[in-house]
Amino acid sequence: MKVYHHINDFTPVKNAVVTIGTFDGVHVGHRKIIAQIKELADAVGGETVILTFFPHPRMILNPEDESLKLITTINEKAKLLEQLGVDHLIITPFSRDFSNQSAEDYIRDVLVKKIGTSKIVIGYDHRFGKDRQGGLTDLLKLAPVYGFEVIEITEQDINDVAVSSTRIREALAAGNFELANACLGYPFFITGKVMRGDRIGTQIGFPTANIAIEEQYKLIPGDGIFAVKVLVKGETFTGMAYIGSRPTVNGHTRNIEVNLFDFNQDIYGETIRMEFYHYVRGDMKLNGLDELKARIAMDKEDILAYFNKH
Numbered sequence: 001m002k003v004y005h006h007i008n009d010f011t012p013v014k015n016a017v018v019t020i021g022t023f024d025g026v027h028v029g030h031r032k033i034i035a036q037i038k039e040l041a042d043a044v045g046g047e048t049v050i051l052t053f054f055p056h057p058r059m060i061l062n063p064e065d066e067s068l069k070l071i072t073t074i075n076e077k078a079k080l081l082e083q084l085g086v087d088h089l090i091i092t093p094f095s096r097d098f099s100n101q102s103a104e105d106y107i108r109d110v111l112v113k114k115i116g117t118s119k120i121v122i123g124y125d126h127r128f129g130k131d132r133q134g135g136l137t138d139l140l141k142l143a144p145v146y147g148f149e150v151i152e153i154t155e156q157d158i159n160d161v162a163v164s165s166t167r168i169r170e171a172l173a174a175g176n177f178e179l180a181n182a183c184l185g186y187p188f189f190i191t192g193k194v195m196r197g198d199r200i201g202t203q204i205g206f207p208t209a210n211i212a213i214e215e216q217y218k219l220i221p222g223d224g225i226f227a228v229k230v231l232v233k234g235e236t237f238t239g240m241a242y243i244g245s246r247p248t249v250n251g252h253t254r255n256i257e258v259n260l261f262d263f264n265q266d267i268y269g270e271t272i273r274m275e276f277y278h279y280v281r282g283d284m285k286l287n288g289l290d291e292l293k294a295r296i297a298m299d300k301e302d303i304l305a306y307f308n309k310h
């Protein structure tokens with residue numbers, strides 16, 4: 001998959017089959033749309049193009065605002081789309097210039113001239129251009145003028161996409177990974193770099209890799225202990241993750257940590273990817289390190305039993 005960070009970097013391709021959207025999570029609803037553009041492209045020997053927007057306007061207007069949380073970072077999204085076999089991903093900032101174009105300018109200059117759209121698969125309610133004045137009717141009107149075809153995504157399918165997104169967010173907040181992962185079509189994951197901590201982990205016999213998430217807009221599950229699988233240097237390990245502020249050792253920051261099973265390597269500085277499968281219990285303030293150690297040993301038994309069954 002080729003990734004373009006500006007629409008001007010893209011040179012029109014033959015028989016471009018295009019869709020537009022944020023695709024946060026690249027979940028089962030999105031996958032259905034992607035399967036559709038792939039099918040259409042395959043039928044005419046064409047290529048699939050996804051136009052997506054990043055950063056979100058709220059990130060530019062209000063960088064301090066921490067309330068915007070996305071299921072996938074832009075890099076995670078690109079990886080997932082690549083795995084699905086999308087040919088081209090155009091990432092464009094939702095700039096003022098971009099959103100101030102008239103509906104007709106947008107269709108002619110962006111969709112036709114810059115992308116070379118042959119078919120566009122678009123939600124029945126998709127809006128574009130100045131004051132969001134453009135929509136499906138403009139596309140249908142101009143399709144014969146510029147020689148492209150419009151394929152509408154029905155209200156039912158658009159609703160399914162919205163319902164999935166909401167369910168995934170709620171399920172992640174509630175620790176229901178079984179539901180979140182079913183809606184995503186793959187296990188929810190986070191990606192981050194292993195940082196140094198206080199070395200208490202080794203002291204109690206459970207070293208934990210502390211994971212730093214670079215993007216503050218990444219949605220992180222609620223606090224607790226989780227059964228996870230972690231990809232480290234191309235190999236997958238099972239393990240137990242902790243998210244919380246470590247009340248037992250009077251921690252202050254919210255940490256994301258993981259103890260990997262059957263593993264003993266220094267991985268400081270490595271970028272790892274952690275998949276969530278099951279919520280085990282909530283965070284607790286335990287009475288000292290001995291109690292903490294005993295509790296973690298019980299968590300390990302629970303998680304080993306979980307992975308034995310699943």
Ligand SMILES: Cc1cc2nc3c(=O)[nH]c(=O)nc-3n(C[C@H](O)[C@H](O)[C@H](O)COP(=O)(O)O)c2cc1C
Nearest residue numbers: 197198199200201208240242246247248283284299
């Ligand atoms: C499976 C697991 C369960 C944990 N449960 C708790 C807990 O209930 N309460 C708590 O304060 N810390 C908990 N922790 C976090 C430990 O306090 C933390 O791993 C330890 O302080 C080591 O931190 P360090 O990596 O900075 O050395 C847990 C960690 C793991 C791996």
Ligand SMILES: Nc1ncnc2c1ncn2[C@@H]1O[C@H](COP(=O)(O)OP(=O)(O)O)[C@@H](O)[C@H]1O
Nearest residue numbers: 196197198199201202207208209260264266267
């Ligand atoms: N089984 C393991 N799981 C997680 N990290 C491990 C493991 N074995 C060795 N390590 C290494 O130990 C580090 C964690 O040890 P810990 O004592 O908790 O130190 P810190 O407080 O710096 O995180 C990890 O970052 C990793 O480099």
